[in-house]
Amino acid sequence: xxxxxxxxxxxxxxxxxxxxxxxxxxxxxxxxxxxxxxxxxxxxxxxxxxxxxxxxxxxxxxxxxxxxxxxxxxxxxxxxxxxxxxxxxxxxxxxxxxxxxxxxxxxxxxxxxxxxxxxxxxxxxxxxxxxxxxxxxxxxxxxxxxxxxxxxxxxxxxxxxxxxxxxxxxxxxxxxxxxxxxxxxxxxxxxxxxxxxxxxxxxxxxxxxxxxxxxxxxxxxxxxxxxxxxxxxxxxxxxxxxxxxx
Numbered sequence: 001x002x003x004x005x006x007x008x009x010x011x012x013x014x015x016x017x018x019x020x021x022x023x024x025x026x027x028x029x030x031x032x033x034x035x036x037x038x039x040x041x042x043x044x045x046x047x048x049x050x051x052x053x054x055x056x057x058x059x060x061x062x063x064x065x066x067x068x069x070x071x072x073x074x075x076x077x078x079x080x081x082x083x084x085x086x087x088x089x090x091x092x093x094x095x096x097x098x099x100x101x102x103x104x105x106x107x108x109x110x111x112x113x114x115x116x117x118x119x120x121x122x123x124x125x126x127x128x129x130x131x132x133x134x135x136x137x138x139x140x141x142x143x144x145x146x147x148x149x150x151x152x153x154x155x156x157x158x159x160x161x162x163x164x165x166x167x168x169x170x171x172x173x174x175x176x177x178x179x180x181x182x183x184x185x186x187x188x189x190x191x192x193x194x195x196x197x198x199x200x201x202x203x204x205x206x207x208x209x210x211x212x213x214x215x216x217x218x219x220x221x222x223x224x225x226x227x228x229x230x231x232x233x234x235x236x237x238x239x240x241x242x243x244x245x246x
Contacts, residue, residue: 031087032058038085045142049076054095061089068098072165073158085221089244092221097135105134113137115214120155124148128169135163142172146235148242170236171231172210177234179205186210186232195224201242203229208236215243 030176036058043051050070057064063082069075079093104112110132116127128141137156143149149169157165191198201214210229216222222242229238 001014003194008236019072023120030059034059035063035085035087039082039088042081042085043078046077046081049074049081054078060091061087063088063090064092064094066094068096070098070100070157071160073160076157093195098159099135099163101137103135106134106161109137109159109161110136112159116155116159117152121148121152125152128152132162135161136166137162137164138166138168140168144172144174145233146171146238150230166204173208173236175230177196177208179208181206182210182232182234186229186235189228189232190225193228195221195223196228201225208234209235210235211239213241215245219244 008157036056037059038049039056043049043054043056045144053066054065054069057066060114060216063085065078065082069078075093075095077095078095079091082088082091110130113130113132114125117128117130121128124143127143128139131138131140137159138154143152149167149171150171153165153167156162186203186205187198190196190201190203200216201212204211204213210232212229216225222240222244225242226238226240229235229240
């Protein structure tokens with residue numbers, strides 16, 4: 001009886017395969033639609049994002065966000081929200097920032113940015129320059145550690161009137177550290193991190209720039225690996241080429 005059932009199962013599978021023209025069954029066509037529904041729900045759930053004028057398109061796991069949001073901060077959060085949905089392989093953020101009047105003038109935005117940096121960064125802002133043109137805020141100058149470059153950007157993304165932010169701050173360490181020392185330090189820190197499997201991550205360092213490659217389990221792990229590299233002494237740049245396991 002067991003042999004007969006096994007034979008029947010083989011016949012059923014073979015019949016499905018032949019009906020499909022001998023080809024491997026395709027993925028369900030509703031997968032992209034499923035992702036789209038989840039992304040839209042995620043955007044409307046997030047109170048930091050006004051998604052009423054946001055359009056979402058999905059093709060083979062690639063998400064395109066378009067339309068308008070009321071702040072630059074909302075644009076960044078919408079990007080993060082889309083990445084949090086399972087099945088998303090890439091996010092293209094085409095959202096435009098459209099502030100509700102009155103909108104601060106460029107000079108006002110620049111003054112507020114400089115005050116914010118003085119309050120939060122203390123002496124570390126002496127070599128940082130801020131300029132604003134038509135709502136486009138540009139950061140230039142130097143800092144001695146990479147995390148400070150990221151911190152400056154984090155402080156200013158939520159300023160009213162900012163439509164785009166370009167961070168051109170250069171990282172110039174006080175003391176030069178050998179690439180091998182940086183690589184070993186980053187690897188050790190990755191190994192200590194509960195979210196990461198260091199055996200799946202390759203670390204290379206050239207002239208102080210860290211390149212991460214390999215595969216991690218999820219986006220949280222990818223971000224953790226980036227933070228580990230950024231916060232390591234002597235690092236002047238990070239290329240995060242890690243892939244998220246599908």
